[in-house]
Amino acid sequence: xxxxxxxxxxxxxxxxxxxxxxxxxxxxxxRKDTVVLDALNQVKAEQDGTxxxxxxxxxxxxxxxxANVNGVPKLTCATxxxxxxxxxxxxxxxxxxxxxxxxxVNIDDFMEKLLKVKPWIIRDKQSPPEEGEYKQSGKELDRxxxxxxxxxxxxxxxxxxxxxxxxxxxxxxxxxLAYRYIADSRDQGxxxxxxxxxxxxxxxxxxxxxECSVVCPKGVDPMLAIQKTKILxxxxxxxxxxSPETLKAILPRGGE
Amino acid sequence: MSxxxxxxxxxxxxxxxxxxxxxxxxxxxxxxxxLTSFFVTAFSLIYIYQVYRLASNPGTYSQYLDTVxxxxxxxxxxxxxxxxxxxxxxxFYLIGKIQPIxxxxxKTSPLLALGINTVFLVIxxxxxxxxxxxxx
Amino acid sequence: xxxxxxxxxxxxxxxxxxxxGIAAVERSPKLxxxxxxxxxxxxxxxxxxxxxxxxxxxxxDSLDSHAYDTIKGSDFLADQDSVEYFVKQAPHExxxxxxxxxxxxxxxxxxxxxxxxxxxxxxxTLFATxxxxxxxxxxxxxxxxxxxxxHRYDEWFVTSLLTNANRVEGVTAIDxxxxxxxxxxxxxxxxxxxxxxxxxxxxxxxxxxxxxxMALAYRAGVPLKDMEMVQYHPTLLPNTxxxxxxxxxxxxxxxxxxxxxxxxxxxxxxKMELGPRDIISRSExxxxxxxxxxxxxxxxxxxxxxxxxxxxxxxxxxxxxKELAEKYVGIDPAHDPIPVRPGQHYQMGGVxxxxxxxxxxxxxxxxxxxACVSMNGAxxxxxxxxxxxxxxxxxxxxxxxxYVAKQPTPSFGNPVQGLAMTEETRIYDGLLKHENGERxxxxxxxxxxxxxxHVGIFRDENSLREGCRIIEDLKKRMTNxxxxxxxxxxxxxxxxxxxLDFMLDCAEAITYSARAxxxxxxxxxxxxxxxxxxxxxxxxxxxxxxxNGPRMEYLPVTITRWKPEERVY
Numbered sequence: 001x002x003x004x005x006x007x008x009x010x011x012x013x014x015x016x017x018x019x020x021x022x023x024x025x026x027x028x029x030x031r032k033d034t035v036v037l038d039a040l041n042q043v044k045a046e047q048d049g050t051x052x053x054x055x056x057x058x059x060x061x062x063x064x065x066x067a068n069v070n071g072v073p074k075l076t077c078a079t080x081x082x083x084x085x086x087x088x089x090x091x092x093x094x095x096x097x098x099x100x101x102x103x104x105v106n107i108d109d110f111m112e113k114l115l116k117v118k119p120w121i122i123r124d125k126q127s128p129p130e131e132g133e134y135k136q137s138g139k140e141l142d143r144x145x146x147x148x149x150x151x152x153x154x155x156x157x158x159x160x161x162x163x164x165x166x167x168x169x170x171x172x173x174x175x176x177l178a179y180r181y182i183a184d185s186r187d188q189g190x191x192x193x194x195x196x197x198x199x200x201x202x203x204x205x206x207x208x209x210x211e212c213s214v215v216c217p218k219g220v221d222p223m224l225a226i227q228k229t230k231i232l233x234x235x236x237x238x239x240x241x242x243s244p245e246t247l248k249a250i251l252p253r254g255g256e
Numbered sequence: 257m258s259x260x261x262x263x264x265x266x267x268x269x270x271x272x273x274x275x276x277x278x279x280x281x282x283x284x285x286x287x288x289x290x291l292t293s294f295f296v297t298a299f300s301l302i303y304i305y306q307v308y309r310l311a312s313n314p315g316t317y318s319q320y321l322d323t324v325x326x327x328x329x330x331x332x333x334x335x336x337x338x339x340x341x342x343x344x345x346x347x348f349y350l351i352g353k354i355q356p357i358x359x360x361x362x363k364t365s366p367l368l369a370l371g372i373n374t375v376f377l378v379i380x381x382x383x384x385x386x387x388x389x390x391x392x
Numbered sequence: 393x394x395x396x397x398x399x400x401x402x403x404x405x406x407x408x409x410x411x412x413g414i415a416a417v418e419r420s421p422k423l424x425x426x427x428x429x430x431x432x433x434x435x436x437x438x439x440x441x442x443x444x445x446x447x448x449x450x451x452x453d454s455l456d457s458h459a460y461d462t463i464k465g466s467d468f469l470a471d472q473d474s475v476e477y478f479v480k481q482a483p484h485e486x487x488x489x490x491x492x493x494x495x496x497x498x499x500x501x502x503x504x505x506x507x508x509x510x511x512x513x514x515x516x517t518l519f520a521t522x523x524x525x526x527x528x529x530x531x532x533x534x535x536x537x538x539x540x541x542x543h544r545y546d547e548w549f550v551t552s553l554l555t556n557a558n559r560v561e562g563v564t565a566i567d568x569x570x571x572x573x574x575x576x577x578x579x580x581x582x583x584x585x586x587x588x589x590x591x592x593x594x595x596x597x598x599x600x601x602x603x604x605x606m607a608l609a610y611r612a613g614v615p616l617k618d619m620e621m622v623q624y625h626p627t628l629l630p631n632t633x634x635x636x637x638x639x640x641x642x643x644x645x646x647x648x649x650x651x652x653x654x655x656x657x658x659x660x661x662x663k664m665e666l667g668p669r670d671i672i673s674r675s676e677x678x679x680x681x682x683x684x685x686x687x688x689x690x691x692x693x694x695x696x697x698x699x700x701x702x703x704x705x706x707x708x709x710x711x712x713x714k715e716l717a718e719k720y721v722g723i724d725p726a727h728d729p730i731p732v733r734p735g736q737h738y739q740m741g742g743v744x745x746x747x748x749x750x751x752x753x754x755x756x757x758x759x760x761x762x763a764c765v766s767m768n769g770a771x772x773x774x775x776x777x778x779x780x781x782x783x784x785x786x787x788x789x790x791x792x793x794x795y796v797a798k799q800p801t802p803s804f805g806n807p808v809q810g811l812a813m814t815e816e817t818r819i820y821d822g823l824l825k826h827e828n829g830e831r832x833x834x835x836x837x838x839x840x841x842x843x844x845x846h847v848g849i850f851r852d853e854n855s856l857r858e859g860c861r862i863i864e865d866l867k868k869r870m871t872n873x874x875x876x877x878x879x880x881x882x883x884x885x886x887x888x889x890x891x892l893d894f895m896l897d898c899a900e901a902i903t904y905s906a907r908a909x910x911x912x913x914x915x916x917x918x919x920x921x922x923x924x925x926x927x928x929x930x931x932x933x934x935x936x937x938x939x940n941g942p943r944m945e946y947l948p949v950t951i952t953r954w955k956p957e958e959r960v961y
Contacts, residue, residue, distance in 0.1 A: 013267055014879060014881075015264035015265055015266070015879075015881055016264055016879040016880065016881060017879070019265070021267060033631055033632075033720070044833070044884075044885075045833035045836075045837070046833065048876060049831065049832075049833065049875060049876030049877055049885040050876050050877040050879070050885060052877070052882050052883070052884050052885075053884070054431075054435075054884075055599055056431060056435055056437065056598035056599045056600045057435075057437065057439060057440050057598040057599075058598065058599070058632065058634070059440060059632075059634045059635070059716060059720075060715075060716075060719070061439050061440055061523070061526055061712075062431075062434075062435045062436075062437075062439050062440070062598060063434065063435060063439075064431065064432075064435045071279065071280065072280070078719055095270075096269060096270075097269060098266040098267060098268055098269045099266055099267035100266050100569060100881065100882050101879075101881050101882040102882075104882050106266055106569075107432075111432075111546075114534075114537070115537050118538070119534035119537060120492065120493065120534050120535045120537065120538045121491065121492055121493040121535075126491065127491075129484050129485075129487035129488045129491060130484070130487075132487060133487050133490045133491070133496075133503065133504055134490065134491065135498075135501070135502030135503065136496075136498050136502050137498065137500075137502050138361065138498055138500070139361070141495060141497070141498055142361055144495070145495055148495045148527065148530070149523075149526075150530075151434075151439075151526070152432075152434050152530075161272055161276050161277070161283060164271065164272035164276060165271060165272050165276070167269060167271075177534075181493070184493060184495075186491075186493065187493070207286075207290075208286075208350060209282070209283065209286045210282070210286070210350070210353070211280070211282050211283065211286075213353070214282060221353075223353070223354075224353060224354060227354040228354075263570065264570075264880075264881050
């Protein structure tokens, strides 16, 4: 395998050195199997230890190493340099997040949203483990399995213009995880999660741009989860509207 | 003391500007899809108006037809047709994504839904066309 | 310096740490539990485990069979009481995890599916396609979010344990985002930081696996046990070290050499590809050494052949293997065999603990890969480690919850405050300000090369002597190292330097322990001492930190019901 040299343009932001972000170019050797993360690691190890970015598993499952590569959110560990042969290659922090330093973004907002959707099994009654597992058929598993594959890499948030325009939008990954639990046959927390996903900043903000699903490296298809949540909500609406609680609230009270 | 508490600012989140939809081909296609709604609505309104004219006063209907035959209206119709077809095709595709056709436990590509829906569109269009021709 | 206080402090947010945290708050809901992790917990390396987790859940299986397989797999170095406790608790933990929502693969009758795994005599490995680690970690993490008594410190890096009169009273930790050093006081500390695979060059382990917790305990005077027992996994992608799960063989995959021969028939004919990992890794190297390997850009390799499983089975049972092979090798495993070679995967050794996770130093506990409760002995069986994280994570959490109820809250006085100040000076005035020294990356690369070359799958006195020399030399070089990044905010260069310092301690313990064990047992394979020696070495190595290389002590193996016998498969 032959070795080539590429020039990568990396967005830098070093708050202790300058208030303004800037770009820095590095020359890196690469082969057919070199990924963008390898290039960053080469820079860090051999050229410039000040470059800051996150990474760990380098096999596309820990979700740390997302960055905007030529404007498109990517896992740097799964993006090959040779795909950019003859083109310029610019690496920037994930869009739509505040930047702490260089390629490191602040993901507090997502962590709060994740907590908000109650991403755990909610049941009226927990049976003790001694009674054995909750049975689940292949079909029941299929209903949510794909949405449980979210690695929280947040490429979808970087790709979502709705989130870009409105920070309060619950967003793709958090909704996918909410739906993952709603659709799980073991869960009974639909009621608890509905007010959150159907909030003003919830699923109805989504206008089906679909870029979240295009950039998702794990085939989660958050857009699908959002639409499925919309459908569930719409089906539930007549029930909610005609529920005794709603009727009591809107009908004139007799005799009181 | 070597640890001083200094807080260095983060680069705040940039909210997207009005031209965000030009940043990426997918965004642009999305915007065009949104734009098609205008043409679909306009064409539908014109069509409803046409039916209304035909029903209310058949005498002035030919007058109306002359307006429709004007080059401006013909070009509008062609543009509207283009956008309507684009609208149909993109939504057929999205239907395939949102409610994928399943064969056994396997999901099919949204292209299948697109294909099936397009075939139906063509069949229905021909049927309607046939109706008009036969009606004449 | 600011200080924070909690009842319990868990270092590490992977499977063991999260399980310990949950167990502690479930036991005593009033406790304040801190989980301090240098990465967001869902990034922890548990995420990369693929094949499954072992537990007895079927009628045809028995606890004794699981225990015996584990003990035999360990080459009789496992403490049998800890194995017995493990197999007994494993089914409970598996079902608990299922109740928390883990998306296990299912049989047609709705039960959790099981698959075959290396060294297990029956199918008992529960799985979620080939991403059990990912699902297990996210299930635990998301479940942990519902307990508001669990306080997380995400992206905080623990630099030292603060001890007072043979008792741990807290830690110092850098908030990586601001670069500020804090003291976190606690009545007890649980180390759950995982292994130290990154001391080697060719490893399945992620960048974060730097043995921090092992080194923290080692520096606090706690011995590291059986560190010479390093597991080399037989199937890594040759260029990257990316793990191809043992489940690929569990589902029926073949290992083949250049002649297209299933070579395992020469080594463990009774088990073939489902032999234990230590034996398969050595067999692969033997094939290569005898000229029956393939030659490639990244050295010699053998092949993992899944073609006969067919597209459907691969897609259903091994989708991640398919994804990895396609992405990183550019092949479809349904049509081409996958090139593989052995590499570092897991650390059987670790912080010495008893069956309750207690290290012997007051208030200090450990669980998971960081710990050595001695259930894996000289070779861990695949799919036992995730279950170990759950079982022993839960034990540590519960034990500590009871322990802290009777303990006073430590105060921020001396000696703890003094120790924290010293630590601050060491890091910010020493390491960070030091100019014109050697860049830490060259020291790291030399360590990884040295360990790979001299402390690998086959070892002997010469290689290990050289290994010890290299580590001592690197430790000296480390005292004159410089970081490029002098800033406070998110200084990954500084964190890497501190991690390297920890790794050198682990490397030292591994190399010296290996040199002292003059026998071959499990994963520890000495060319100069090819036989297992039960007379002299049916015992655990304990390495205590010492300025001139570790001091070795030994501890007898606990034997309950299974007398050591020859390990034949």
